[in-house]
Amino acid sequence: MRMSFWMDYASPFCYIAFHKLTExxxxxxxxxxxxxxxxxxxxxxxxxxxxxxxxxxxxxxKKRWFNPKATS
Structure with a gap:
C-alpha cells in the first residue's frame, strides 16, 4: 500500500502528525x-x-503557538 504524506519539514507539528499516523x-x-x-x-x-x-x-x-511561560 502506498501512502502519500504532505509535510513541511521545518514544522514540528508535521513530525507529530506523522507519528500519530504511524500509531x-x-x-x-x-x-x-x-x-x-x-x-x-x-x-x-x-x-x-x-x-x-x-x-x-x-x-x-511570536506566532503564539507556544506559551513563553511553558518554555522557560
Missing part, C-alpha cells in the same frame, strides 16, 4: 512492511526565509 496504522493492524510512504514537501509558512534571524522556538512563541 494509527499500527492500531488498525496494517503491516508496516507493506506500507510505502511517499513524503511530499509543502511549505506551510511562505514567509519563511532560507537564513532565519530567529530560532524556531522564538518564531513559534
Amino acid at each position: 494509527a496504522v499500527k492500531a488498525v493492524g496494517i503491516d508496516q512492511n507493506k506500507l510505502d510512504y511517499n513524503f511530499r514537501a509543502f511549505q506551510i509558512d511562505p514567509t519563511a526565509t532560507e537564513n532565519p534571524t530567529q530560532t524556531r522556538g522564538e518564531k513559534l512563541m
Whole structure:
C-alpha cells in the first residue's frame, strides 16, 4: 500500500502528525512492511526565509503557538 504524506519539514507539528499516523496504522493492524510512504514537501509558512534571524522556538512563541511561560 502506498501512502502519500504532505509535510513541511521545518514544522514540528508535521513530525507529530506523522507519528500519530504511524500509531494509527499500527492500531488498525496494517503491516508496516507493506506500507510505502511517499513524503511530499509543502511549505506551510511562505514567509519563511532560507537564513532565519530567529530560532524556531522564538518564531513559534511570536506566532503564539507556544506559551513563553511553558518554555522557560
